[in-house]
Amino acid sequence: MVKIFWEKKKGGTITSPQGFFASGLHTGIKKNKQKFDASLIVSQTPCAAAGTFTTNRVKSWCVLHAMKGIRHSYHRAVLVSSGNANCMNGPQGKKAIEECVGETARLLNIPEEEILTAQTGLIGSPFPTDVLKSGLPKLFRRLSEDGGHAAAKGILTTDRNTKETALSFFLGDKKVTIGAIAKGAGMVHPNMATMLCFITTDAAISKPLLSRAIRHAVDNTFNKISIDNDMSTNDMVFVLANGVATNPIIQNVDRDYRMFRDALEEVCRAMAYKMVKDGEGVNHVCRLRVFGAKNPTEAEKAARQIANSMLFKTMLSGANPNWGRIAAAIGASGVVFNPDQLSISFGNAHVLSNGSLRAAHIPKAERVLYKRDYTIDVTIGKGRGRAEFLTSDLTTKYVVINASYS
Amino acid sequence: MVKIFWEKKKGGTITSPQGFFASGLHTGIKKNKQKFDASLIVSQTPCAAAGTFTTNRVKSWCVLHAMKGIRHSYHRAVLVSSGNANCMNGPQGKKAIEECVGETARLLNIPEEEILTAQTGLIGSPFPTDVLKSGLPKLFRRLSEDGGHAAAKGILTTDRNTKETALSFFLGDKKVTIGAIAKGAGMVHPNMATMLCFITTDAAISKPLLSRAIRHAVDNTFNKISIDNDMSTNDMVFVLANGVATNPIIQNVDRDYRMFRDALEEVCRAMAYKMVKDGEGVNHVCRLRVFGAKNPTEAEKAARQIANSMLFKTMLSGANPNWGRIAAAIGASGVVFNPDQLSISFGNAHVLSNGSLRAAHIPKAERVLYKRDYTIDVTIGKGRGRAEFLTSDLTTKYVVINASYS
Incomplete structure (x- = not known):
């Protein structure tokens, strides 16, 4: 593990890295005129680009378009719209992308292949x-170096807040910045869970290594969160x-x-x-850590089963430390473990030893669970496998939001 | 498929088959004195017995006891208690069963091996x-031929209603009866989902065939229902x-x-x-049928993913016919299918063709979903594989019940 010195940028966003411009606005896809529904992200110079996509067999036209498009050697822009998933709506959806990408390419004066869509x-x-x-x-005219915040708005659906960040670090004497905007998972209203994340960096890195780094990062972060168990068509x-x-x-x-990764x-x-x-x-965010599994795969299996358990x-x-539900979830995960070696801590309250x-x-465990953020540690044996998930509570509000149609 | 002529017994229960006696009462395991918490089921003659058990690695002492006990050649009685799962509570739990079974054997004047526990x-x-x-x-003194209804009460936890049934049919000129009582799944309050089912019959059948028949029946029924995704330690x-x-x-x-099965x-x-x-x-019960899969395994995979999906x-x-959520769930199931061949009907409303x-x-689909019971049919291709699940809606009440500790 390389020690990294970095600086989290206050107000950091997707335009924090040098050479990126962005914009966001309301076009009319969403009925509510206060809500942005389109964003554009453009780099002044050609970029190496990489991506990961939903593995759902039902895929939006934008996913199909981007999966093909990402193979191009370099890219310059990302066009995103929200309010319509462009999924399972027949060949018209494919044509929609082609037309919008064509128009964007004309405005930016770049080849269509350099544009990704979501x-x-x-x-x-x-x-x-x-x-x-x-x-x-x-959208083109509004592109600016401060446009990241507007772009962060244009990709949301039921999110309550924009999600933006940026950090800087040094590679030798060069300051490098990575910025990101995202749209949340479990954002299902009215129809579909979807997560989107767009990341920019002014680092110079080859396409294959960028691809390797993003797969590593996604696997350790986005693939280890649990809001509901559903998989989107548009991730x-x-x-x-x-x-x-x-x-x-x-x-x-x-x-x-390694520093970049x-x-x-x-x-x-x-x-x-x-x-x-x-x-x-969501009212509570839980960092769930599983220790002592035979290997990391087994640890992940146990953690995933707990993190996704409705109980x-x-x-x-x-906010009830019903540790029996954790034990039952591990027991149901298929992971081999000995209940006599099971230990469970809610924060620093060691309830089962x-x-x-x-x-x-x-x-003490009850007091921990009343907090907004906390850690639950589960030790299932004496192995060296460990895994970590971010999970959330299931509330009546989730049900109310997802039971309503529009 | 053998054509069966049978009669559903009104008020049928576990004592409807000849030669069975049962009782149920409040002993004090539950705090609420109105609630029964123990049941006893006894046969006047030795029985062939068979059973299926939770596959959770964390098992109640009663499951461990019964898994071993079921190997005995014949049985005479089942002792059930509710209010305490007797699980993950150390060696005391094992001793508890041995003592209670010992006392029951003494009262019934039968060997301990002939008693099963849950x-x-x-x-x-x-x-x-x-x-x-x-x-x-x-409990012993109250054993009676009409005791099935009392026994049905003694096995419940958060169930709102007792679950009892019986039916009769003829094997040659002999009238045979099967009766059952059950405790529901997703009955989680305060700690754990649990389903129990006890079935009696006056049929004469060998132990191996009884075992084969019950595995077949459980696989086609109890293994194909979905309330939440959790697996009990006590099933x-x-x-x-x-x-x-x-x-x-x-x-x-x-x-x-085949008639018996x-x-x-x-x-x-x-x-x-x-x-x-x-x-x-639960407010709505949905019979979910999947047709057109490559084979029954693929159909079951798709049906299970839909039936368990929180969305x-x-x-x-x-009561919103958001068919996109069904399409997304199938897409996430890993089953190979072509979205262009997907058809979805809510009752008789063919929303996707x-x-x-x-x-x-x-x-029309909305009106269907307002009913208490309905069928949703999903055709995913042109294969002959089909599967059927019983599933339910997820309501705010589920969350409220399971968020409260005691």
Whole structure:
């Protein structure tokens, strides 16, 4: 693990890295005129780009378009719209993207292949191509170095807050910045859970290593959060690296690569935390750590089963240290463990120790669960495998939000 | 498929088959004196017995005891208690069962090996052995031919209603009866989801075939319901066959076996339906059918993913035909399918037909979802694989019940 010195930027966003411009506005896809529904992110120079995509077999047209488009050697822009997922709406959805990308390419005076797209919102509806197209000239004119905040608004659906971050660190004597905006998971209203994250950096890094770094970061962060158990048709994470920081280009798995990879993971972790915190109806964010498994895979299996358990999540919403639900979830996960070696701590309240209840610690555990953020540690044996998840409570508000149609 | 002629017994219960006696009462395990917390089921003659058990690695002492006990050649009685799961409470829990079984054997004047046990309730608490033991003489004295209804009460925790059924059919000129009582799944208050089902029959059938029939029935019914995604530490299904109907003993896979197996499945299906209907906070029961999969395994995979999806379940509670959530759930299931061949019907409202939305049918679909019971049919392709699940809506009440500790 390389020690990193970095600085979290106050008010940091996707335009914090040098050479990036962004904008966001209301075009009319969403009915509420106060809500932005389109964003544009542009780099002044060509970028190496990489991304990860939903593995759902039902994919939005934007996912299909981006999965193909990401293979291009370099990219310059990302066009995002919210309010319509452009999914399961027939061939019209494909044409919608082609038209909007064509118009964006004309405005930016770059080839269409250099534009990536993402969309989020209601699935199964015809995409309002003309609405978005008519907004593109204004979106283009508003592009600015401070436009990250506006862009952060244009990608949201039911999120209560924008999700933005940036951090800087040094590669040799060059200051490098990574910025990100995101839209939360479990944001299901009215139809579909979706997470989106767009990351920019002025670091110089080769496309293959950027791709490797983003897969590593996504696997350790976005793939280890749990709001509900559902998988979207539109999930995407993009990262664009334009090299404006003029560091020696990262093209080997060396110290610079590891620093960049760790910083990227930190940015993704910050975004993942904001997503969980802003999850539908969420009151509590729980960092769940599993220790002592045979190996990391087994630890992850146990952690995932606990993190996704509805009984565990309702327990968090009630702030009740019902450790039996944790034990039952591990037992159901298929992981081999000995209940007599099971230990469970709520924050610093060690409620179960090697299978024995320490009832005196229950009141302390209750106080921990009343907090907004806390850690639950579960030790399932004597192995060295460990895993960490970010999870949230399941509240009546979640049900109310997702039971309503529009 | 053998055609069966049978009669559903009104007021049928576990003592409807000949030669069974039962009782139920309040011993003091539960604080509320109005609530029964112990039941005893006894056959006048030795029974072939078979059972299925939770696959959770964390098992109650009663599950460990019964898994071993079920290997005995014949059985005479089942002792059940509710209010304490007797799970993860140290060696005291094992001793509790041995003492209570010993006392029951003495009262019934039968060997201990002929007694099966089941328990349900709060996990992690010491078992109140003396409380249950002191109630056993009265439980024994109250055994009667009409005691099934009392026994049905003694096994409940948060269930709103007792779950009882019985049906009769003829094997040759002998009338055979199967009766059952159950305790619901997703009955989690305060700590743990648990389902229990006890079945009696006066049919004569060999132990191996009884075991085969019950596995078949459980797999087609209890294993295909979804209230929450959690697996209990205490799940059990027992069936006892005492042969008092004097039919020629079923010991081959013949017409009589198939009739018995189908009747047993029907009894389990009735119990499964009652469990879902009485699930915590449940307002709607949905029969979910998946057609057109490559094979039954793929169909089951798709059905299970839909049935367990929180977005699908909240959609049911809101009575909104958001078919996109169904499509997304199938897409996430790993099943290979072509979205262009996907059809979805809510009752008789065909909302999606070969991937095309029929928007005019949405209002009709809404009316279907307002009903207490309905069927949702999903066709995912042109294969012959099909599967059926019983599932329920996820309501704010579920969250409220499971967020409260005691």
